[in-house]
Amino acid sequence: MNIEERFLKYVSYDTQSDEYSNTTPSTLKQLDLAKELVKEMLEIGISDAHLDEYGIVYGTIKGNGGTGDIIGFIAHMDTSPDASGKNIKPQKITNYDGSIIELNKELGLSLNPEEFTSLKKMIGHDLITTDGTTLLGADDKAGVAIIMDFANYLYQHPEIKHNDIKIAFTPDEEVGRGTDNFNVKKFNAKYAYTVDGGDIAEYNYENFNAYSANVEITGKSIHPGNAKNKMISAINLAIEFENMLPEEKKPYYTDGYDGFNHLHHLEGNCEKATLEYIIRNHDLQLAKKQIADFERIKTYLNDKYNYEAINLDINESYLNMAEIIKENYYIIEKLQAAMKKVGIESYASPIRGGTDGARLTFMGLPCPNIGTGGENYHGPFEFVSLTMMKQAVKIITELVKE
Structure with a gap:
């Protein structure tokens, strides 16, 4: 599977979480995607891939001679309760030309670059949008697809030397419980990055x-x-x-x-x-x-x-992870260098929200956030740039190279 096929497959799973549920995870349907990810990880070559009793997927890309830091990458499987995540009908726009994108003629919904100005910097990109009746699920299945495509790429390219790399996919991030049962000790990374942001040039280490x-x-x-x-x-x-x-x-x-x-x-x-x-x-x-x-x-x-x-x-x-990240600022400098290597002029932006990384940072795992190319999360105007998703794979590959 290529990254587009992975993404379209993952958004076909309804993984909406429920803030009013007392179960773990909050909805059992999240486990359907979790089990599929474990299956795919094992097929790729991640031999210790498994789903724990809390609905968290863990796995290790074994090192092949590298001696650098053990780094982790994390994304969440659930989608927001704010809009339906069932029967998503993605629409692909190839080589976007800068015009208004019609999502749903009957509902009168469209993406106008004068209103959704991020579209203006995506001319020439391949985009995936909704059909106007659901959210898309790029938050954060774009992150899941990026990490899975990255893992597959490393196994296909053993010439890239790296130490062990840790991967995790969490449930219930959208309802604030994504890390309630995350086992930092078992994960065993020195630091990690959540792949749960927006613009590919943006990175985040400040949150609400x-x-x-x-x-x-x-x-x-x-x-x-x-x-x-x-x-x-x-x-x-x-x-x-x-x-x-x-x-x-x-x-x-x-x-x-x-x-x-x-x-x-x-x-x-x-x-x-x-x-x-x-x-x-x-x-x-x-x-x-x-x-x-x-x-x-x-x-x-x-x-x-x-x-x-x-x-x-x-x-x-x-809480805001900024002070802890500033004490470990080399993590940000490493990310800046990786983005520069793939030709991206990066910038930091405060997160007007939160990620699993914020809580993980306070649990002893410093964890800033990387963009996925997604925009307008949690509703029918959500879309993602496939072009940026492919760039994200290159960025995290550079992060682990030695």
């Missing part, structure tokens, strides 16, 4: 400090005919809570290093309401100020209505 906030609201439900001075609607309290948060911290006003508070789920009635937020900032102290806003609003509303109407639960999801 990430928290989740669950706001449970208890109202006072009274028959509306007799509600005067008695009823307190949980729905109206939810609206009041949301409106007290800083308007400028909504995601659609932010970019770069800006933090945000994102209300991603709201449900309720007069008696009970629930708001679910994600809180993000690259600066830990600013993230703590955002958390303080939630606490302040809770206290204010409970005092205003003179009972415990608001219950707030805030949990840490992951």
Whole structure:
């Protein structure tokens, strides 16, 4: 299989994860792809390829005389719960000419380079898009395909000397659990790279400090005919809570290093309401100020209505790996050199999200992120450059060469 065939095969598997599931992995269908990957790894020559009890795939490309660092490469198998990953119908655009790409005429969906400006630097590339009814799954099956194609290439080219190379594919990254059961000791790499980014020239070692906030609201439900001075609607309290948060911290006003508070789920009635937020900032102290806003609003509303109407639960999801990576900056310098060798002028960009690598870094495995050529993840406008995917294989091959 070539890299295109691998990618199209992998996106045919529905591997959507589920944040509300308590199982490991969160959806059993992720194991279908995991088992297929183990099978392919064994066929390539990765003799220790296996699937563990937590749904994580591990394997080692055995060294052939190299004595450098043992490096790892990691990608995730699941796709986002934000859009359907079932019955994906990829569309290929060969030698993209810079024009508007029609995704779905009936739905009126298209990729216009004036809106999706990354297309402007992909003229001449081969692209794969959705048909407008699902996401594509390039996040992160592009990464999976890149690593698998890289592994196959090394076994086909034994003249490339390298030490042991570690590979892992994780479930549940999209719901924040990709590394909950990752065995860093067993993986046994000095450092690793996640292959889970966007533009091939971009690399990442800064990510958000990430928290989740669950706001449970208890109202006072009274028959509306007799509600005067008695009823307190949980729905109206939810609206009041949301409106007290800083308007400028909504995601659609932010970019770069800006933090945000994102209300991603709201449900309720007069008696009970629930708001679910994600809180993000690259600066830990600013993230703590955002958390303080939630606490302040809770206290204010409970005092205003003179009972415990608001219950707030805030949990840490992951932290910014930047400080740890800076202490091991040779990992970045090695990546910069590899990208330069394949003719790519690289640049660093803060991740406006998180990767498995962020948590792995805090678990003792420094793990910056490499691009895959994918764009517009988690929805019907997602696409990937096959041209960039092939470049990614060259980059990680350079990383392991001695």
